[in-house]
Amino acid sequence: MLNKTPLWKTLMVMFVIAIGALYASPNLYGEDPAVQVSGLRGVEVDASTLDQIKAQLSENNIEAMSIALEKGQVLARFRDTENQIKARDLLHDTYGRDYSVALNLTPATPGWLATIGGSPMKLGLDLSGGVSFLMEVNMKEAINKAQTGLVGDFRSELRGEKIRYRSVKLDGDAIKVIFRNPQDLEKAEDYLSKQNRDLLFTSDDDSLSLTAVMSEQKQKEIREYALQQNITIIRNRVNELGVAEPLVQRQGQKHIVIELPGVQDTAKAKEILNATATIEFRMVDTDNDIGNALDGRVPASSQLLYERDGTPVLLKKRIMLTGDHIVDANSGFDEYSRPQVNITLDSPGGSKFSNATKDNIGKPMATVFIEYKGTDRKDAEGNMIFEKVEEVISVATIQARLGKSFRITGAGSQQEAHNLALLLRAGALIAPIQIVEERTVGPSLGAENIKLGFQAIVGGFALVFVFMMIYYRAFGVVANLALGANLIMIVGVMSMIPGATLTLPGMAGIVLTVGMAVDANVLIFERIREELRSGKSVQQSIHQGYDAAFSTILDANITTLIAAFILFAVGTGPIKGFAVTLSIGIITSMFTAIVGTRTVVNAVWGGKRLDKISI
Amino acid sequence: MQILKLKETVAFMRYRKVAMVFSMVMMIAAIASLAVNKLNFGLDFTGGVKVEVGFEQAADLTKMRQVLDANGFDDAIVQLFGTSRDVVIRMGERPGVKAETLGDQILSVLKDGMGVNVEMRRIEFVGASVGDELTEQGGLAMLTALICILVYVAFRFEWRFALGSVFALFHDVLLTLGLFSVLGIEFDLTVLAAILAVIGYSLNDTIVVSDRIRENFRKVREAGPEEIINISLTQTLSRTFITSITTLLVLAALFFKGGALIHGFATALLFGVFVGTYSSIYVASSIALTLGVSKEDLIPEVVEKEGAEHEEMMP
Numbered sequence: 001m002l003n004k005t006p007l008w009k010t011l012m013v014m015f016v017i018a019i020g021a022l023y024a025s026p027n028l029y030g031e032d033p034a035v036q037v038s039g040l041r042g043v044e045v046d047a048s049t050l051d052q053i054k055a056q057l058s059e060n061n062i063e064a065m066s067i068a069l070e071k072g073q074v075l076a077r078f079r080d081t082e083n084q085i086k087a088r089d090l091l092h093d094t095y096g097r098d099y100s101v102a103l104n105l106t107p108a109t110p111g112w113l114a115t116i117g118g119s120p121m122k123l124g125l126d127l128s129g130g131v132s133f134l135m136e137v138n139m140k141e142a143i144n145k146a147q148t149g150l151v152g153d154f155r156s157e158l159r160g161e162k163i164r165y166r167s168v169k170l171d172g173d174a175i176k177v178i179f180r181n182p183q184d185l186e187k188a189e190d191y192l193s194k195q196n197r198d199l200l201f202t203s204d205d206d207s208l209s210l211t212a213v214m215s216e217q218k219q220k221e222i223r224e225y226a227l228q229q230n231i232t233i234i235r236n237r238v239n240e241l242g243v244a245e246p247l248v249q250r251q252g253q254k255h256i257v258i259e260l261p262g263v264q265d266t267a268k269a270k271e272i273l274n275a276t277a278t279i280e281f282r283m284v285d286t287d288n289d290i291g292n293a294l295d296g297r298v299p300a301s302s303q304l305l306y307e308r309d310g311t312p313v314l315l316k317k318r319i320m321l322t323g324d325h326i327v328d329a330n331s332g333f334d335e336y337s338r339p340q341v342n343i344t345l346d347s348p349g350g351s352k353f354s355n356a357t358k359d360n361i362g363k364p365m366a367t368v369f370i371e372y373k374g375t376d377r378k379d380a381e382g383n384m385i386f387e388k389v390e391e392v393i394s395v396a397t398i399q400a401r402l403g404k405s406f407r408i409t410g411a412g413s414q415q416e417a418h419n420l421a422l423l424l425r426a427g428a429l430i431a432p433i434q435i436v437e438e439r440t441v442g443p444s445l446g447a448e449n450i451k452l453g454f455q456a457i458v459g460g461f462a463l464v465f466v467f468m469m470i471y472y473r474a475f476g477v478v479a480n481l482a483l484g485a486n487l488i489m490i491v492g493v494m495s496m497i498p499g500a501t502l503t504l505p506g507m508a509g510i511v512l513t514v515g516m517a518v519d520a521n522v523l524i525f526e527r528i529r530e531e532l533r534s535g536k537s538v539q540q541s542i543h544q545g546y547d548a549a550f551s552t553i554l555d556a557n558i559t560t561l562i563a564a565f566i567l568f569a570v571g572t573g574p575i576k577g578f579a580v581t582l583s584i585g586i587i588t589s590m591f592t593a594i595v596g597t598r599t600v601v602n603a604v605w606g607g608k609r610l611d612k613i614s615i
Numbered sequence: 616m617q618i619l620k621l622k623e624t625v626a627f628m629r630y631r632k633v634a635m636v637f638s639m640v641m642m643i644a645a646i647a648s649l650a651v652n653k654l655n656f657g658l659d660f661t662g663g664v665k666v667e668v669g670f671e672q673a674a675d676l677t678k679m680r681q682v683l684d685a686n687g688f689d690d691a692i693v694q695l696f697g698t699s700r701d702v703v704i705r706m707g708e709r710p711g712v713k714a715e716t717l718g719d720q721i722l723s724v725l726k727d728g729m730g731v732n733v734e735m736r737r738i739e740f741v742g743a744s745v746g747d748e749l750t751e752q753g754g755l756a757m758l759t760a761l762i763c764i765l766v767y768v769a770f771r772f773e774w775r776f777a778l779g780s781v782f783a784l785f786h787d788v789l790l791t792l793g794l795f796s797v798l799g800i801e802f803d804l805t806v807l808a809a810i811l812a813v814i815g816y817s818l819n820d821t822i823v824v825s826d827r828i829r830e831n832f833r834k835v836r837e838a839g840p841e842e843i844i845n846i847s848l849t850q851t852l853s854r855t856f857i858t859s860i861t862t863l864l865v866l867a868a869l870f871f872k873g874g875a876l877i878h879g880f881a882t883a884l885l886f887g888v889f890v891g892t893y894s895s896i897y898v899a900s901s902i903a904l905t906l907g908v909s910k911e912d913l914i915p916e917v918v919e920k921e922g923a924e925h926e927e928m929m930p
Contacts, residue, residue, distance in 0.1 A: 126876075134745060266738070267719055435715045436742035444669070445736040452874035459872050460865030467861060505805050508880055511869050512812055515862035519819065519854075522861075526854040548830075556822040559767055560815040563760045567811050570756035572749070578808040582815070 002539040003606030005599045013599045016591070017485050020492035026109040027120040027491060032065065033084035034106040036244050037091060037099050038073035045099070050074050053091065062087045077106055103262070104244035121494045124503035124577060127450050129443035130261035133273060135234070135433045137254045142226035142431035143173075143219055150175050150199075150212070157195060163188045166208075174211045185210055223253070226431040231256055234433075237273055251572065256433070266440055273435070279323040281353070284364040284395060285314040305368065307392045315366055315392070320356040325349025331417040339417035340409040350404035357402045367408050369393045453507035460511045461487070464518060472525050474614035478600050479521040482592040486517050489588040490581065500584075503577035513585030519556075520593035524549040528615055538610040546598055553594060557586050627848045627896060628841045628904060634897040638786060645793025652796045657803030660750050662743030663707040664717045668725060669734040673699040682728035688721060697875030701736065708743060715740050753807050757788070760811065764818060772825055773912050779902035780821040783894040787817045790890050791883055800879055809880040813887030816862065820855060820895035827851050828900065832910050840908055844900050852896075859892050 037053065039045045050069050053076065057064055062083050067076040078084040084103065092101045107120045125132050147170055154168045154177060165188065166178040177192075179185040185203055189210050193201045198218040203210045214222075231248055234256060238246045247259040263269055285302040293304050293314050303315050328344040345353060357365070371389045394408050464483065468476040490510055494500045528545030536544065564586065567579035605613055658665045676693055679702065683691045688706065696703040704721060718738035725733050761781055769777035791810055795802050827847040835843055866888065870881035 136742075136744075264735075267716070270715060435740075436745045438715050438718070438738070438740040440718070440735070440738040442669075442734065442736045444734065445667070449874065449876065452872060452877075456869045456873040456877070459868035463864040463868060464861045467864060471857065504876060505808050505880065508805075508809075508869060508873065508877055509812075511865050511873075512862070512884065515865035516816065516819065516858070518861045519858040522854050522857045523823065526851075526857070529853075530850065552823055552826040555771055555826055556819045559764050559818050559822055562763050562767060563811060563815045563818065566756060566760040566763060567808070570752055570759060571808070572752065572804075574804045575753075575756070575808045575811070578805075578812070582812065 002543050003602045005602040005606070009595070010599050010603070013596055017489065017596070020485070020489035020588075022113075022492070023118055023496045024488050024492035026107060026113055026118045026495060029108045029110065029120070031105040031120075032077040032079075032108045033081045034075055034077045034104045035084055035088045035091060036073055036075050036102050036104045036106075037095055038102075038239070039099055045069065045072055045074055056090065056094065057087060060086075060090055062090065075104070075106060077108075100239055100242035102242045102244040105262075117496070119495060121491065122501045123446075123450070124501045124506070125259055125261060125439065125446070126441050126504045126574075127446050127453075127502060128261050129264075129441050129446035130259065131263045131266050131269060131438065131440040132260070133258040133270075133435050134251070134437035135230075135256045135258065135273070136436045137227055137230050137256065138432045138434065139223050139226065139254055142222055143214070145431070146222050147173070147175060147214070150196075154192065154212075157192065158188060161187075161191055163191065171211070174213045177210045177212075179208045179210070182208065227254065227256070230431065230433055234258060234273065241269060255436075262443070264440070264442070266438070270435065270438075278370050279326070280368045280370065281320045281322075281356075282318065282366055282368055283316045283320065283360060284366050285316050286363065288314060290314045305366075305390055305392050307395070311392075313366055313392045313395060315368070320365070321345070321349060321353045325352070329421040331414065331421040333414075334407070334409055338409055339414040340407050341417050341421050342405065342407045344405045345403075347404070354401055354403050357398050361398050361400060363398060364395050365398050366392050367394045367396070449504050453504055457487075457507065457511055457514070461514055464514060468518060468521075472521075472615055474604075475521075475525055475528075475601070478597050478604075479518060479525070479593075481600060482521060482589075482597045483514060483517060485596055486585070486589050486592045487514065489592065490585050493584045493588065494581065497580075500580050501577060502581075503574060505574040506577035506581040509578045509581035510585065513582060513589060517585065517589035517593060520549070520553045520589060521597060523552055524593070524597070525615055532613075532615075538605070538613050539607075542601060542605065542613075546594070550594065553590065557590050561586050624842075624845050624849045625852070627845050628901070631897060631901040631904070635901060638894075638898055641793070642786065642789055645789050645796070648793050648796040652799065654792065654796050654802045655799045656746075657801045657806075658705070658739055658741050658746075659804040660746045660802070661707070662741050662746040663705065664721070665737075665739045666704045666718050666721045666735075667696060667737040668702050668704070668722070669736045670700045670702070671732055674702045675729075676702065678729065679704075679725065682725060683721070686724045686728070688724070691721070701875070749804070753804075757811065757814075760814060761785070764814075768822070768825075772829060773908065775903045775906040775908045775912070776825045776829075776899070778906065779899040780818065780825065782902055783821050783899040784814050784817055786894050786898050787813055787887060787890045791887050794886050795879075795883070800882060803879065805877065806879040806883050809883035809887070812884055813891060816884075816888060817891030817894060820858075820891055821899045823854065824848060824851055824895050824900060825903070828903070828908075840904055840910070844904055848896055848900065855892055855895070859888055862888050 037045060037049070047069065050067065053074055054067050057067070057076065063079070064083070064087070065077040065079055067074065069075075076087060078087065088101060088103055095101055107114075109118055109120065151168050151170055154175060158165050158168070158177070163184050164180055165184065166180055168175065168177045170176075177188065179188065182205060185205070185208055189201055189203050192210070192212065193199070196212065198215050198221075199212040200215055201210060201212050227250060231250055235248045238248055238258060238260070241260070241263070243260045243263055245261055247257070249257045251257045258273065260269060285299070288299050288302060290304075290312060293299070293302070294312060298304050298314070301317055303317050305313055305315055307313060325345045325348065326343055329341055331339060331341050334340045369391050371391075396408060461483070465480050468479050468483075470476070472479060487510070490513065494502060524545050527549045528541050531541035531544045532538070561583055564579050564583035567575055568583065571579055674695065676695070679693050680691075683689070683693065683704070690706055690709075692705045694703050694705075695701065706717075709717065718740055722733070722735055722738065761784060764784070765777050765781045768780050788810055791813055794800075795806065800806075824847060827850055828844055831838075831843045831847050831850075832840075835846060838846065863885065866881055866885050869877060870885060873881060
């Protein structure tokens with residue numbers, strides 16, 4: 001018999017729509033105000049922290065709806081924002097040092113739904129309010145740093161092999177070694193090229209020079225590493241800000257996206273994110289006269305730097321230790337109530353530092369703070385020029401052989417010591433970064449955007465609904481059912497995909513999908529009408545209508561899907577959000593409009609002798 | 616209910632010369648406007664700072680300009696945005712001032728100077744280099760999309776249809792860009808997304824028509840290419856109208872209800888749906904016809920299978 005849907009197909013349609021509805025349902029529950037406590041710098045949140053927090057809250061008569069350990073952080077939900085704020089202040093005082101205590105809005109998804117992975121759609125910043133930054137990693141500096149490192153490596157390698165050279169220096173992008181005789185050149189080329197397989201060597205016998213450049217592959221590796229390192233460090237810094245659910249993600253070859261939902265005070269966030277700092281410990285050059293240096297006769301092995309108050313200091317160029325080895329730093333006060341920074345090093349750093357300081361007891365050592373600041377100038381390729389600012393932040397006499405942990409004083413105010421500790425802790429960036437884009441959306445605007453977007457969806461939906469019902473009558477109702485199921489499924493799929501975020505253009509995408517989703521049904525219904533007009537029987541017309549329209553719908557939607565996928569792959573920000581909802585909408589609408597309506601049509605009209613149908 | 620009751624085939628292709636001239640004129644006008652007026656590129660592409668603030672009462676723009684002027688922001692463009700209480704302030708990057716803190720500065724200047732409550736609604740700062748990259752990426756996205764579609768359509772249909780549909784897309788995009796240029800509407804990332812949606816919509820339309828043409832070439836025996844295209848267009852006309860109507864309905868909802876932010880998006884699509892519908896009737900089919908699409912091109916080749924005649928005998 002014509003137009004009967006097999007039972008398994010009917011069940012499948014029902015199952016798919018039910019799953020869609022199930023995963024869409026968390027969006028109906030709203031959100032609870034909550035406080036989230038998570039560990040910083042390796043501090044773990046465990047069951048005992050949970051118990052302590054529970055005890056502390058009940059001691060202070062702050063009633064929580066639930067307190068639980070979730071994904072390595074304590075999450076306490078409250079009935080209202082008043083209790084939430086009280087709890088935050090209380091917990092911040094106790095845990096603020098080693099934990100990040102953040103206000104949060106946690107989905108009030110019921111437990112059983114959450115255990116099967118149900119959660120509401122994530123809202124983009126344009127809907128939730130907050131700030132997003134786009135940061136650019138200065139790759140030129142990363143490469144430059146690696147090249148400078150190679151100069152030092154070459155020197156020690158040649159010295160270790162007892163090959164005499166005249167000079168090793170950086171010449172543009174190449175490292176240039178000049179020798180005294182061709183024998184040394186040959187020996188060096190032989191040795192160095194074996195040691196450094198990712199460098200390309202060329203020798204010139206006339207000028208007795210050997211030049212080495214990094215291979216494309218090596219440069220790529222350095223860039224990739226610099227980006228990864230920066231992401232890790234930014235993640236640490238962002239955690240220090242105590243923001244609930246921050247996002248730090250790479251974008252393309254040299255950009256990092258940071259999203260901080262709910263943050264309104266961008267100034268502080270920027271200060272912490274933007275500062276690119278590292279520290280170097282270097283000996284003060286006491287053998288040469290600083291007066292001569294000030295007159296411009298700076299010895300080749302030394303460098304003239306200044307303290308913040310303008311006091312000149314002559315420093316040895318050799319770096320005893322860099323900030324890369326710092327594992328922890330925090331601020332405090334010394335016995336004279338002066339602010340100080342306590343520093344802990346990793347083991348290689350500790351032994352290196354121990355060796356470097358043992359022969360220098362009683363001599364002055366300087367801590368140099370190096371910061372890269374973006375300027376408004378651009379180089380020929382349009383990249384921002386970074387300015388290296390070096391400042392001596394303390395000169396201290398080495399009292400004893402320094403090991404893994406030590407302290408430095410003289411960081412100025414307590415706030416400065418605190419900021420310095422924060423930066424040191426977050427680690428040293430291999431390459432400087434700079435904010436190239438910043439968007440802040442106020443919370444009220446976000447709420448307004450949601451409201452307007454929602455109104456547009458409802459309004460558009462209602463109009464199409466009425467139109468279809470008038471135009472196609474009973475079949476119009478079927479199409480409307482499909483449309484409703486389609487909307488539920490879009491929301492369900494959006495909630496299921498972890499990376500999908502609903503943005504304002506995304507909402508527009510949903511609206512558009514509603515308009516376009518009926519197209520498949522229009523195609524089918526028009527075909528059925530055509531067949532009916534040509535005198536075919538009702539059942540045959542329905543059958544023919546679905547059959548003939550199928551390939552058209554497929555071709556039309558696949559091409560649109562191609563466009564949507566390309567948008568997703570190439571686009572950023574709003575374009576991506578739009579592409580996500582559009583492609584999900586196309587797929588779900590194909591399912592509901594072809595398979596879904598067919599099931600309903602067959603169930604209502606299929607399999608019987610009819611003279612007329614309402615279309 | 617039925618809107619269109621067509622008993623006879625409409626001779627669409629009879630007017631294709633007129634339509635072609637019309638399209639050409641429109642395209643040249645669009646190109647001319649793009650060359651002269653350019654596009655009013657938004658912050659996303661140009662870089663700079665945009666601050667959107669909200670007041671409790673209607674905003675006093677004159678006073679705002681004075682306050683900004685007095686604090687050295689004399690190049691700021693101050694405009695109402697959506698309602699009389701929402702104001703958007705725009706300016707380029709400024710040498711000597713860190714661009715990313717500019718927004719905060721403007722906001723605090725306004726808070727101090729206006730004497731009324733100022734609510735921060737949105738601050739955006741985009742570096743110029745990011746804008747360049749976006750322009751490049753946006754263009755690249757569009758180009759890649761067009762090429763992929765060309766390949767798919769050529770593979771599924773025929774190269775004449777592929778060229779026709781891609782040219783129709785190009786036509787629609789150009790005219791929509793032209794409209795934005797003529798009206799001076801701000802062109803930002805959401806509008807770009809809308810243009811890409813126009814591509815999707817117009818393509819949908821074109822494929823439906825092409826599909827019917829292909830079908831009719833195989834089915835209708837005694838008719839020339841022009842006649843077949845006319846028949847196909849007439850058959851799909853009703854569907855084309857209904858889908859356009861429903862899409863326009865939701866776009867109208869978006870235009871009137873979606874808020875100021877989505878206005879550009881809705882405008883681009885509203886216009887795009889009109890152009891897309893027109894182009895799928897006239898541009899794509901006309902080109903396929905002009906390029907000489909014929910019955911033979913669309914009838915699948917019958918591959919002679921070896922031993923086919925013996926198959927019947929097999930069990």
